[in-house]
Amino acid sequence: MDKEKVIELLNKDLQDEHGAIIQYLTHAYGMGEGEMACEIEAMARDEMRHLDWLAETIVELGGIPSLERGTMKMGGASVHDWMVNNVSLEQGAIAQYEEQIHAIDDPKIKRLLRRILSDELAHRDDFEHFAQKSHRETMEDVRGTKSDDMIRTLNWGIEHEYTVILQYLLQRYLTPNEEAAEELEDQAINEMQHLGWLAEKVVDMGGTPVIEHAEVDRSTSTADMLSADIKIEREVADAYDKASTKADDLKLKKLLLRLRDNEIYHAEVFGDLLEEEKSG
Numbered sequence: 166m167d168k169e170k171v172i173e174l175l176n177k178d179l180q181d182e183h184g185a186i187i188q189y190l191t192h193a194y195g196m197g198e199g200e201m202a203c204e205i206e207a208m209a210r211d212e213m214r215h216l217d218w219l220a221e222t223i224v225e226l227g228g229i230p231s232l233e234r235g236t237m238k239m240g241g242a243s244v245h246d247w248m249v250n251n252v253s254l255e256q257g258a259i260a261q262y263e264e265q266i267h268a269i270d271d272p273k274i275k276r277l278l279r280r281i282l283s284d285e286l287a288h289r290d291d292f293e294h295f296a297q298k299s300h301r302e303t304m305e306d307v308r309g310t311k312s313d314d315m316i317r318t319l320n321w322g323i324e325h326e327y328t329v330i331l332q333y334l335l336q337r338y339l340t341p342n343e344e345a346a347e348e349l350e351d352q353a354i355n356e357m358q359h360l361g362w363l364a365e366k367v368v369d370m371g372g373t374p375v376i377e378h379a380e381v382d383r384s385t386s387t388a389d390m391l392s393a394d395i396k397i398e399r400e401v402a403d404a405y406d407k408a409s410t411k412a413d414d415l416k417l418k419k420l421l422l423r424l425r426d427n428e429i430y431h432a433e434v435f436g437d438l439l440e441e442e443k444s445g
Protein backbone atom coordinates (compact mmCIF):
# COMPACT_ATOMS: atom_id res chain seq x y z
CA MET A 166 0.00 0.00 0.00
CA ASP A 167 1.43 3.43 -0.88
CA LYS A 168 2.20 6.08 1.68
CA GLU A 169 -0.60 8.43 0.63
CA LYS A 170 -3.16 5.69 1.14
CA VAL A 171 -1.77 4.83 4.59
CA ILE A 172 -1.88 8.52 5.59
CA GLU A 173 -5.48 8.67 4.41
CA LEU A 174 -6.47 5.62 6.47
CA LEU A 175 -4.67 6.88 9.58
CA ASN A 176 -6.33 10.26 9.23
CA LYS A 177 -9.71 8.54 9.12
CA ASP A 178 -8.76 6.78 12.39
CA LEU A 179 -7.59 10.07 13.84
CA GLN A 180 -10.91 11.73 13.01
CA ASP A 181 -12.83 8.88 14.61
CA GLU A 182 -10.67 9.03 17.75
CA HIS A 183 -11.46 12.74 17.92
CA GLY A 184 -15.18 11.95 17.64
CA ALA A 185 -14.93 9.29 20.35
CA ILE A 186 -13.18 11.71 22.72
CA ILE A 187 -15.96 14.27 22.40
CA GLN A 188 -18.71 11.64 22.61
CA TYR A 189 -17.27 10.15 25.82
CA LEU A 190 -16.54 13.50 27.45
CA THR A 191 -20.10 14.62 26.69
CA HIS A 192 -21.38 11.49 28.42
CA ALA A 193 -19.03 11.79 31.38
CA TYR A 194 -20.16 15.39 31.98
CA GLY A 195 -23.79 14.52 31.33
CA MET A 196 -24.16 11.74 33.89
CA GLY A 197 -22.98 13.62 36.96
CA GLU A 198 -20.07 12.81 39.22
CA GLY A 199 -19.39 9.19 40.08
CA GLU A 200 -17.27 6.18 39.39
CA MET A 201 -18.72 5.55 35.94
CA ALA A 202 -18.11 9.13 34.83
CA CYS A 203 -14.49 8.88 36.01
CA GLU A 204 -13.95 5.65 34.14
CA ILE A 205 -15.44 7.11 30.98
CA GLU A 206 -13.18 10.15 31.29
CA ALA A 207 -10.25 7.74 31.58
CA MET A 208 -11.39 6.07 28.36
CA ALA A 209 -11.52 9.48 26.67
CA ARG A 210 -7.90 9.89 27.77
CA ASP A 211 -7.06 6.53 26.14
CA GLU A 212 -8.56 7.89 22.93
CA MET A 213 -6.44 11.03 23.30
CA ARG A 214 -3.36 8.83 23.45
CA HIS A 215 -4.53 7.03 20.32
CA LEU A 216 -5.05 10.36 18.61
CA ASP A 217 -1.55 11.41 19.63
CA TRP A 218 0.11 8.22 18.34
CA LEU A 219 -1.79 8.38 15.07
CA ALA A 220 -0.94 12.04 14.53
CA GLU A 221 2.75 11.38 15.18
CA THR A 222 2.75 8.49 12.73
CA ILE A 223 1.01 10.62 10.10
CA VAL A 224 3.67 13.34 10.52
CA GLU A 225 6.46 10.74 10.28
CA LEU A 226 4.95 9.59 7.00
CA GLY A 227 5.00 13.17 5.72
CA GLY A 228 1.28 13.86 6.14
CA ILE A 229 -0.67 16.50 8.05
CA PRO A 230 -2.96 15.34 10.86
CA SER A 231 -6.61 16.09 10.12
CA LEU A 232 -8.58 18.23 12.55
CA GLU A 233 -11.96 17.07 11.29
CA ARG A 234 -14.15 15.29 13.78
CA GLY A 235 -15.21 11.87 12.62
CA THR A 236 -18.10 9.57 13.38
CA MET A 237 -20.08 10.20 16.55
CA LYS A 238 -23.14 8.41 17.84
CA MET A 239 -24.80 11.01 20.02
CA GLY A 240 -28.46 11.09 20.93
CA GLY A 241 -30.36 8.84 23.30
CA ALA A 242 -32.42 9.96 26.28
CA SER A 243 -30.81 8.01 29.11
CA VAL A 244 -27.33 6.97 30.18
CA HIS A 245 -28.25 3.45 29.12
CA ASP A 246 -28.91 4.65 25.56
CA TRP A 247 -25.57 6.48 25.55
CA MET A 248 -23.70 3.36 26.64
CA VAL A 249 -25.38 1.31 23.92
CA ASN A 250 -24.21 3.97 21.42
CA ASN A 251 -20.69 3.72 22.83
CA VAL A 252 -20.63 -0.06 22.41
CA SER A 253 -21.62 0.43 18.81
CA LEU A 254 -19.01 3.18 18.27
CA GLU A 255 -16.31 0.89 19.65
CA GLN A 256 -17.52 -1.97 17.49
CA GLY A 257 -17.14 0.24 14.43
CA ALA A 258 -13.61 1.19 15.53
CA ILE A 259 -12.69 -2.45 16.15
CA ALA A 260 -13.85 -3.46 12.67
CA GLN A 261 -11.97 -0.54 11.09
CA TYR A 262 -8.70 -1.30 12.91
CA GLU A 263 -8.94 -5.02 12.15
CA GLU A 264 -9.41 -4.28 8.49
CA GLN A 265 -6.45 -1.88 8.42
CA ILE A 266 -4.14 -4.24 10.32
CA HIS A 267 -4.88 -6.69 7.55
CA ALA A 268 -4.38 -4.22 4.72
CA ILE A 269 -1.30 -2.25 5.86
CA ASP A 270 2.15 -3.86 5.36
CA ASP A 271 4.40 -1.64 7.50
CA PRO A 272 5.15 -3.72 10.64
CA LYS A 273 5.52 -0.67 12.87
CA ILE A 274 2.12 0.71 11.90
CA LYS A 275 0.53 -2.74 12.20
CA ARG A 276 1.93 -3.00 15.72
CA LEU A 277 0.59 0.43 16.64
CA LEU A 278 -2.88 -0.40 15.31
CA ARG A 279 -2.88 -3.68 17.24
CA ARG A 280 -1.99 -1.76 20.37
CA ILE A 281 -4.90 0.63 19.81
CA LEU A 282 -7.22 -2.26 18.96
CA SER A 283 -6.52 -3.91 22.31
CA ASP A 284 -7.79 -0.76 24.06
CA GLU A 285 -10.91 -0.59 21.90
CA LEU A 286 -11.76 -4.21 22.72
CA ALA A 287 -11.47 -3.42 26.43
CA HIS A 288 -13.56 -0.27 25.99
CA ARG A 289 -16.32 -2.20 24.23
CA ASP A 290 -16.50 -4.66 27.12
CA ASP A 291 -16.50 -1.83 29.66
CA PHE A 292 -19.31 -0.05 27.84
CA GLU A 293 -21.35 -3.28 27.68
CA HIS A 294 -20.96 -3.53 31.42
CA PHE A 295 -21.92 0.16 31.85
CA ALA A 296 -24.98 -0.35 29.63
CA GLN A 297 -26.26 -3.03 32.02
CA LYS A 298 -25.35 -1.07 35.13
CA SER A 299 -26.95 2.19 33.96
CA HIS A 300 -30.08 0.26 33.04
CA ARG A 301 -30.28 -1.40 36.48
CA GLU A 302 -29.72 1.90 38.21
CA THR A 303 -31.90 3.91 35.79
CA MET A 304 -29.26 6.60 35.40
CA GLU A 305 -30.50 9.78 33.76
CA ASP A 306 -29.03 12.75 31.95
CA VAL A 307 -28.24 15.29 34.70
CA ARG A 308 -27.77 18.24 32.35
CA GLY A 309 -30.25 21.07 32.57
CA THR A 310 -31.64 23.54 30.07
CA LYS A 311 -30.79 26.68 31.98
CA SER A 312 -29.09 29.43 30.05
CA ASP A 313 -28.02 32.80 31.45
CA ASP A 314 -25.13 35.18 30.81
CA MET A 315 -22.69 33.26 33.01
CA ILE A 316 -23.57 29.87 31.49
CA ARG A 317 -23.14 31.39 28.04
CA THR A 318 -19.75 32.79 29.08
CA LEU A 319 -18.65 29.41 30.41
CA ASN A 320 -19.77 27.77 27.18
CA TRP A 321 -17.78 30.37 25.28
CA GLY A 322 -14.83 29.29 27.46
CA ILE A 323 -15.42 25.65 26.51
CA GLU A 324 -15.39 26.62 22.84
CA HIS A 325 -12.12 28.49 23.37
CA GLU A 326 -10.50 25.62 25.27
CA TYR A 327 -11.51 23.05 22.67
CA THR A 328 -10.15 25.31 19.92
CA VAL A 329 -6.75 25.78 21.56
CA ILE A 330 -6.46 22.09 22.42
CA LEU A 331 -6.68 21.33 18.69
CA GLN A 332 -4.51 24.31 17.77
CA TYR A 333 -1.68 23.45 20.17
CA LEU A 334 -1.77 19.76 19.28
CA LEU A 335 -1.59 20.53 15.57
CA GLN A 336 1.23 23.03 16.09
CA ARG A 337 3.05 20.58 18.27
CA TYR A 338 3.09 18.06 15.43
CA LEU A 339 4.11 20.64 12.83
CA THR A 340 6.80 22.71 14.53
CA PRO A 341 10.43 21.64 14.18
CA ASN A 342 11.21 23.56 17.42
CA GLU A 343 11.39 20.80 20.02
CA GLU A 344 11.14 23.03 23.04
CA ALA A 345 8.05 24.69 21.61
CA ALA A 346 6.58 21.28 20.78
CA GLU A 347 7.01 20.16 24.37
CA GLU A 348 5.42 23.33 25.79
CA LEU A 349 2.56 23.16 23.29
CA GLU A 350 1.76 19.63 24.36
CA ASP A 351 1.94 20.57 28.02
CA GLN A 352 -0.37 23.53 27.56
CA ALA A 353 -2.78 21.47 25.43
CA ILE A 354 -3.11 19.05 28.35
CA ASN A 355 -3.73 21.98 30.68
CA GLU A 356 -6.43 23.28 28.30
CA MET A 357 -8.08 19.84 28.46
CA GLN A 358 -8.32 20.29 32.22
CA HIS A 359 -9.84 23.73 31.68
CA LEU A 360 -12.46 22.27 29.37
CA GLY A 361 -13.36 19.70 32.02
CA TRP A 362 -13.63 22.26 34.82
CA LEU A 363 -15.85 24.51 32.71
CA ALA A 364 -18.09 21.69 31.51
CA GLU A 365 -18.59 20.40 35.04
CA LYS A 366 -19.39 23.93 36.21
CA VAL A 367 -21.99 24.41 33.47
CA VAL A 368 -23.70 21.17 34.54
CA ASP A 369 -23.54 22.24 38.22
CA MET A 370 -25.26 25.47 37.29
CA GLY A 371 -28.10 23.65 35.54
CA GLY A 372 -26.91 24.12 31.97
CA THR A 373 -25.64 21.93 29.15
CA PRO A 374 -22.01 22.15 28.03
CA VAL A 375 -21.69 22.82 24.31
CA ILE A 376 -18.55 21.10 23.09
CA GLU A 377 -17.88 22.73 19.72
CA HIS A 378 -14.77 24.50 18.56
CA ALA A 379 -14.05 27.69 16.61
CA GLU A 380 -11.56 28.26 13.80
CA VAL A 381 -8.12 26.78 14.49
CA ASP A 382 -5.04 28.82 13.51
CA ARG A 383 -3.24 27.27 10.55
CA SER A 384 0.08 29.11 10.66
CA THR A 385 2.96 27.16 9.18
CA SER A 386 5.97 28.91 10.76
CA THR A 387 6.70 28.52 14.47
CA ALA A 388 6.89 32.29 15.00
CA ASP A 389 3.44 32.79 13.44
CA MET A 390 2.03 29.92 15.49
CA LEU A 391 3.32 31.39 18.74
CA SER A 392 2.10 34.90 17.85
CA ALA A 393 -1.39 33.53 17.23
CA ASP A 394 -1.24 31.61 20.51
CA ILE A 395 -0.15 34.65 22.52
CA LYS A 396 -2.96 36.69 21.01
CA ILE A 397 -5.65 34.14 21.83
CA GLU A 398 -4.26 33.55 25.35
CA ARG A 399 -4.36 37.26 26.12
CA GLU A 400 -7.92 37.54 24.84
CA VAL A 401 -9.15 34.64 26.92
CA ALA A 402 -7.27 35.80 30.04
CA ASP A 403 -9.12 39.11 29.72
CA ALA A 404 -12.44 37.38 29.19
CA TYR A 405 -12.02 35.16 32.27
CA ASP A 406 -10.94 38.20 34.27
CA LYS A 407 -14.07 40.13 33.23
CA ALA A 408 -16.27 37.11 33.92
CA SER A 409 -14.77 36.74 37.41
CA THR A 410 -16.00 40.21 38.34
CA LYS A 411 -19.54 39.11 37.47
CA ALA A 412 -19.41 35.85 39.41
CA ASP A 413 -21.57 36.06 42.51
CA ASP A 414 -20.49 32.76 43.98
CA LEU A 415 -17.01 32.45 45.45
CA LYS A 416 -16.18 29.03 44.00
CA LEU A 417 -17.04 30.18 40.50
CA LYS A 418 -15.01 33.36 40.98
CA LYS A 419 -12.01 31.33 42.13
CA LEU A 420 -12.35 29.00 39.15
CA LEU A 421 -12.39 31.91 36.71
CA LEU A 422 -9.37 33.54 38.37
CA ARG A 423 -7.47 30.27 38.26
CA LEU A 424 -8.26 29.93 34.57
CA ARG A 425 -7.20 33.53 34.00
CA ASP A 426 -3.88 32.96 35.77
CA ASN A 427 -3.20 29.76 33.81
CA GLU A 428 -3.84 31.63 30.55
CA ILE A 429 -1.53 34.48 31.58
CA TYR A 430 1.12 31.85 32.25
CA HIS A 431 0.53 30.31 28.80
CA ALA A 432 0.88 33.71 27.12
CA GLU A 433 4.16 34.32 28.96
CA VAL A 434 5.61 30.89 28.16
CA PHE A 435 4.70 31.36 24.50
CA GLY A 436 6.18 34.88 24.65
CA ASP A 437 9.55 33.53 25.81
CA LEU A 438 9.49 30.86 23.12
CA LEU A 439 8.71 33.50 20.49
CA GLU A 440 11.67 35.63 21.62
CA GLU A 441 13.98 32.60 21.38
CA GLU A 442 12.54 31.61 18.02
CA LYS A 443 13.16 35.10 16.62
CA SER A 444 16.70 35.35 18.00
CA GLY A 445 17.70 31.79 17.22
Ligand SMILES: [Fe+2]
Pocket residue numbers: 182185211212215258281284285
Ligand atom coordinates in the same frame (compact mmCIF):
# COMPACT_ATOMS: atom_id res chain seq x y z
FE1 LIG B 1 -9.29 4.77 20.25
Ligand SMILES: [Fe+2]
Pocket residue numbers: 326355356359424427428
Ligand atom coordinates in the same frame (compact mmCIF):
# COMPACT_ATOMS: atom_id res chain seq x y z
FE1 LIG C 1 -7.46 27.39 28.96
Ligand SMILES: [Fe+2]
Pocket residue numbers: 329352356398427428431
Ligand atom coordinates in the same frame (compact mmCIF):
# COMPACT_ATOMS: atom_id res chain seq x y z
FE1 LIG D 1 -4.33 28.89 27.61
